[in-house]
Amino acid sequence: MIIHFIHSTTTTNLPPGPRPLPIFGNWLQVGNDLNHRLLAAMSQTYGSIFLLKLGSKNLVVVSNPELANQVLHTQGIEFGSRPRNVVFDIFTGNGQDMVFTIYGEHWRKMRRIMTLPFFTNKVVHQYSEMWENEMDLVVDDLRNNEIVSKEGIVIRRRLQLMLYNIMYRMMFDAKFESQDDPMFIQATKFNSERSRLAQSFEYNYGDFIPLLRPFLNGYLKKCRDLQSRRLAFFNSFYVEKRRKIMAENGEKHKITCAMDHIIDAQTKGEISEQNVLYIVENINVAAIETTLWSMEWAIAELANHPTIQRKIRDEISTVLKGQPVTESNLHELPYLQATVNETLRLHTPIPLLVPHMNLEEAKLGSYTIPKESKVVVNAWWLANNPAWWQNPNEFRPERFLEEEGGTEAVVGGGKVDFRFLPFGVGRRSCPGIILALPILGLVIARLASNFEMEAPPGLDKIDVNEEGGQFSLHIARHSTVVFKPIKP
Ligand code: HEM
Secondary structure, three states: OHHHHHHHHHHOOOOOOOOOEOOOEOHHHHOOOOOHHHHHHHHHHHOOEEEEEEOOEEEEEEOOHHHHHHHHHHOOOOOEEOOOOHHHHHHOOOOOOOOOOOOOHHHHHHHHHHHHHHOOHHHHHHHHHHHHHHHHHHHHHHHOOHHHHHOOEEOHHHHHHHHHHHHHHHHHOOOOOOOOOHHHHHHHHHHHHHHHHHHOOOOHHHHHOHHHHHHHHHHHHHHHHHHHHHHHHHHHHHHHHHHHHHHHHHHHOOOOOHHHHHHHHHHOOOOOHHHHHHHHHHHHHHHHHHHHHHHHHHHHHHHHOHHHHHHHHHHHHHHHOOOOOOHHHHHHOHHHHHHHHHHHHHOOOOOOOOOEEOOOOEEEOOEEEOOOOEEEEOHHHHHHOOOOOOOOOOOOHHHHOOOOOOOEEEEOOEEEEOOOOOOOOOOOOOOOHHHHHHHHHHHHHHHHHHEEEEOOOOOOOOOOOEEEEOOEEEEOOOOEEEEEEOOO
């Protein structure tokens, strides 16, 4: 034991960080709320890589583009796993899903099975008209409600219905009738409770310090109860329905939605029935909330910046000359795309990415990273550090067109600016980027073409204060926005 201790302190070269105490490590100094701003401030003291000991766990924080490149790309395999955590173990059935599983055979299989029905250009082309129809319904609802143009509405709930319909039509060929549809109310309740319990910082103490875990029993029981009711809901109302339709059609069945592909993979013995449910669980949290937060941020910023709305409208009318914005012409609208990017830069929805983990001891920069460390890349700080961005607090899409000096590196076939990684990059990067970017571009284009978006009467600006969780950054108060119709 003594020999081991001497060995490990003399041969390791750990990243800098505050001096840890026995048992608690740095937890008493840093607390539970390890958000992107606190970690950015700590990087000013300890440098662009530092280590926090949180009870029995190591947290390594990376805050510059070169090290982000190493974690996500050049050493993407070494750092390609995900750390475990007592709460996520419950919500992922100990890694039976894709988002939180370790890098290995199971992850590869899940990523392959999910790619065909969700993450290809073919899927985008197949569904983009449906997305546009769902967006037109939002425009109609806003136009047909006079209050919206005078007092404004809390836009989140209507966009939430739109996004659930987009994703549930892709997943199950099913949709919700309205915001009052009992199934919509139930699905959103389950998912928001899941997000609240998983995102909260309040369980960290019991995760970090095994001695304190008994105090977490009540919290973990709540998580288990919710998860079993939630998975049963997805299963009986959605997955089983597709199984029935497939069985009734037999050989003649034509694959009509993502779930059919996934059930097909299960029937061939590639994945288990539980894996099918965890795919549904992952899409419900990874796809819908992130995209919804980004929309809320974009709309709030646009309402606060009428000139940017005008520029988007001008670009659309100059380039498309009266033709509607569709997925196929989005690439002709650079200012619109820059507005999407600027939203994701200033309000990075997953500011620390999803945590990475090294299964074995590894090297990062000149430091040794003990095996099974949680490694986070502070993507928000990379995108908001004044060392790399001019006036980073300003919402200014032009910065993406004026080519402020980036820190680009070649990854795969293209170049990546490692200051701007809202979807991560490399093996564990977000496969949903192929859907999220066009959906965001289309929504912003639809709303800006049809409405002047403004703060409600009596307010100068919409409040864009933020609230964060373990992996989320959303607007603190859901905005009320006035939508004044523009004559067609
Ligand atoms: C604006 C919207 C979105 C943002 C900002 C976002 C961001 C991210 C980030 C930062 C990660 C982790 C990257 C890393 O660990 O290095 C991630 C992972 C993931 N995202 Fe997204 N995402 C969005 C939308 C979507 C959508 C629409 C889907 C699916 C339809 C999706 C599915 C996933 C999945 C499955 C993973 C896990 C990948 C893996 O672990 O291998 N995301 N996303």
